[in-house]
Amino acid sequence: MAVVVRPAAAPPLIPGAIASFLRARRLVQRNAMVYRHTWIVIVSGFFEPLFYLLGIGYGLGTIVGTLPLPDGRIITYAAFVAPALLAQSTMNGAISETIFNVFFKLNFEKTYDAILATPLGITDIALGELMWALIRATIYAAAFVAVMLAMGLLISPWAILALPASLLASIAFCSAGLEVTTYLRTVQDFDLPFGLVIMPMFLFSGTFFPISVYPPIIQIVVQFTPLYHAIAMLRGLTIGLVDWTMLVHVGYLVVFAAIGMFVARRRLATKLVK
Amino acid sequence: MLDGRPALGRMIPALTAGTISAPMTTTPDVLIRARALTKQFGALTAVDGVDFDVHVGEAFGFLGPNGAGKTSTMRMIACSSPMSSGELSVVGMNPTKQGAQIKARLGVVPQIDNLDAELTVLENLLMYARYFDIPGESARARAAELLDFVQLTDRANDQVEPLSGGMKRRLTIARALINEPELILLDEPTTGLDPQARHLVWDRLYRLKSRGVTLVITTHYMDEAEQLCDRLVVMDHAKIVAEGSPRELIERYSTREVLELRLTDATRASLNGRLDSVAERVEDLPDRILLYAADGEQALEKIHAQQIPIESALVRRSTLEDVFLRLTGRTLIE
Numbered sequence: 001m002a003v004v005v006r007p008a009a010a011p012p013l014i015p016g017a018i019a020s021f022l023r024a025r026r027l028v029q030r031n032a033m034v035y036r037h038t039w040i041v042i043v044s045g046f047f048e049p050l051f052y053l054l055g056i057g058y059g060l061g062t063i064v065g066t067l068p069l070p071d072g073r074i075i076t077y078a079a080f081v082a083p084a085l086l087a088q089s090t091m092n093g094a095i096s097e098t099i100f101n102v103f104f105k106l107n108f109e110k111t112y113d114a115i116l117a118t119p120l121g122i123t124d125i126a127l128g129e130l131m132w133a134l135i136r137a138t139i140y141a142a143a144f145v146a147v148m149l150a151m152g153l154l155i156s157p158w159a160i161l162a163l164p165a166s167l168l169a170s171i172a173f174c175s176a177g178l179e180v181t182t183y184l185r186t187v188q189d190f191d192l193p194f195g196l197v198i199m200p201m202f203l204f205s206g207t208f209f210p211i212s213v214y215p216p217i218i219q220i221v222v223q224f225t226p227l228y229h230a231i232a233m234l235r236g237l238t239i240g241l242v243d244w245t246m247l248v249h250v251g252y253l254v255v256f257a258a259i260g261m262f263v264a265r266r267r268l269a270t271k272l273v274k
Numbered sequence: 275m276l277d278g279r280p281a282l283g284r285m286i287p288a289l290t291a292g293t294i295s296a297p298m299t300t301t302p303d304v305l306i307r308a309r310a311l312t313k314q315f316g317a318l319t320a321v322d323g324v325d326f327d328v329h330v331g332e333a334f335g336f337l338g339p340n341g342a343g344k345t346s347t348m349r350m351i352a353c354s355s356p357m358s359s360g361e362l363s364v365v366g367m368n369p370t371k372q373g374a375q376i377k378a379r380l381g382v383v384p385q386i387d388n389l390d391a392e393l394t395v396l397e398n399l400l401m402y403a404r405y406f407d408i409p410g411e412s413a414r415a416r417a418a419e420l421l422d423f424v425q426l427t428d429r430a431n432d433q434v435e436p437l438s439g440g441m442k443r444r445l446t447i448a449r450a451l452i453n454e455p456e457l458i459l460l461d462e463p464t465t466g467l468d469p470q471a472r473h474l475v476w477d478r479l480y481r482l483k484s485r486g487v488t489l490v491i492t493t494h495y496m497d498e499a500e501q502l503c504d505r506l507v508v509m510d511h512a513k514i515v516a517e518g519s520p521r522e523l524i525e526r527y528s529t530r531e532v533l534e535l536r537l538t539d540a541t542r543a544s545l546n547g548r549l550d551s552v553a554e555r556v557e558d559l560p561d562r563i564l565l566y567a568a569d570g571e572q573a574l575e576k577i578h579a580q581q582i583p584i585e586s587a588l589v590r591r592s593t594l595e596d597v598f599l600r601l602t603g604r605t606l607i608e
Contacts, residue, residue, distance in 0.1 A: 026405050033401055034392040110388040116354050117382040118405035118453075119374040274315070274355055 027128025156240025440471025
């Protein structure tokens, strides 16, 4: 019988991180292939923050009127709310992907089990889903920044950094989303993060009014949430109130994202590799 | 069909490209080598120190009742489950360190279909090709060939969910072939399929085998093992209890023929071991008595001579099922 065993593949010449990135992009391609059928789902996600901007920012804004800034400038209520809604739109994109879609792929459709039979590994899958969620979140952020620009809500030159900053916020939300998803066991479990974390975070993280209205203890609690830091960072940029606290927000989001990614990868490994 | 076309050569390049010696620590024609391979889940030992070799080009079976450790063994070979201890070499590489490289050369058909429900039939193949870094052009050609091979060409643009169980299974098999693997792992490939669907799957697996692809199959269907496997191991309670070709196992653990008798309860009660001298081995089942003998007709004549009233009698050739039930017992293990 002829020897029909192929020689072992040559050892990878590209460094591990790049090789993993190259493999991870397959997940991005897979998700893009899926959305070729359902692109309208992605489009619809853009409208929620837009409706909030129109309804609250302009509608409610007519009653609220204008707001004085510490430096003496006066801004419209819409300009105050818009950067918060920008943060929320990136959070929406991140959550739709990393919580809903990953949950179903992980628990019901067994998509990852099939992918793990190919050269892709856990890290590639985690990284790939993160990259895709990031792309979706960034699309929302870019569209919303464009809306803000068109409506004259980017009132400071610092606003040029709004998009990169929302990318950082997206990374934090995507990592956290992936992390949370690995702990969800049933569809009922969704109520916990959405009802008790995401919704209150959206309402109370300085989205519609400054957190200075709260008693000090509540203010401290709010300052632990990622959305608070994302909003404070983006608002600082778009209304032009930039000081050293920006670095605190950036640092918080970087650390938050790193922890999320680390835990998510480990949790995915325990769920998928038995 | 893929048969007879260049696909044959592409499936196993070395067949046409001459001999290529592989850098392996084991003998060149051993594709999988396991020694004292063990898998533990906490306190439960799912696979308990098994040894086996799978050779190039053979169809190798793992036969055993549910929970015997077949799937765990397969998952370790597929690099989707780390082994707890022992040695394992797959296509000459170490699954612990070279998982991605091994997986690049395997085809895996899992027990439960995990097709991508969000993609169409064709997209499932195209996307899987991408995971293996197969360029678009070859991926499309390969996908078209494979859809033809598993008779799903006319369903190419359908969603996966409405497909029948047999179609999904065939698509899963096609998907496992996308990277032209030299080794295909099939975990209970026909469980849950109707007879027509099973035969179609068997036919396709047989064709792959005749092209020189190595097949590793787990099953608890004896006819499947007899049809497809050149060699098999019987697993029970996490251990290998027998190994050989189906023929060898039947010769070793059973007789050439089996006489199946149905008697009334009254007759059975009055037997007092009178059948023992008729056959090499007698097995009392709740509904019938099995007599293992080299010549079933002769055994039946001896029973007639003893004037034991018989409700019905059937002489049949011994099958792997007789071997299997002898080795693993008739009690249900779950």
